[in-house]
Amino acid sequence: MAGWSGIELTTVRQQRRRMVEASLRILGQSLAAPDRPAVFHREPGRLIVRRTVRLKPDRDGRPAAPRQGAAAS
Secondary structure: OOOOOOOOOOOOOOOOOHHHHHHHHHHHHHHOOOOOOOOOOOOOOEEOOOOOOOOOOOOOOOOOOOOOOOOOO
């Protein structure tokens, strides 16, 4: 949907398989030990800059040019 030419949404691309595997692993651990503290898990992603992002101006105050497929830092 984000890749539809008429919409051009800025999105984050993430590996679904890794996210599902991590979710199931954490769920299994939670079911096995319900009193265990909450878990924070982060998966890497890539920011795909399209037209729906407002970029911070550069040092000279000029609007920054969007970069297609820019990686998140």
